Amino acid sequence: MKRALLLVTGALLMATSTGVYAEQTPAERNECLLLSQNCKDQVDDIYTRMQRLSREIDKGTRVYTPKELEQLRQKLAETQEMLREMEKPGR
Incomplete structure (x- = not known):
């Protein structure tokens, strides 16, 4: 069960990867976080994703x-819930 949860979590994170923009200015929208567009092949860990969502x-x-x-x-809430599920004992 734990392995299945980790696989699903990994797939979700890869589907909504939060890569770094080339030459992004602070005033620009982060379409990678917002729409999962313009993402590089990089995937952030769950803590980095939460920090980036909060900054945006x-x-x-x-x-x-x-x-x-x-x-x-909503994406931040989903990511936080995913982390809570992964941290539950016995999973």
Whole structure:
């Protein structure tokens, strides 16, 4: 069961990889986190993903629309839930 959960988690992280942009300015939207577009072949660990999502959310409406901010918040909540599931004893 634990192995299946880890495989599913790995697949989810790979599907929504959060690679680094080339020459991204702080004012640009992070389409990789928001839409899983323009991503390199790099996958962040779960802690890095949560930090990056939080930084993007902190940019607020000067960069993102309210709908996009909600999408980022949802992705952060999903990532946090994934971490909680992985940390549960006996899994």
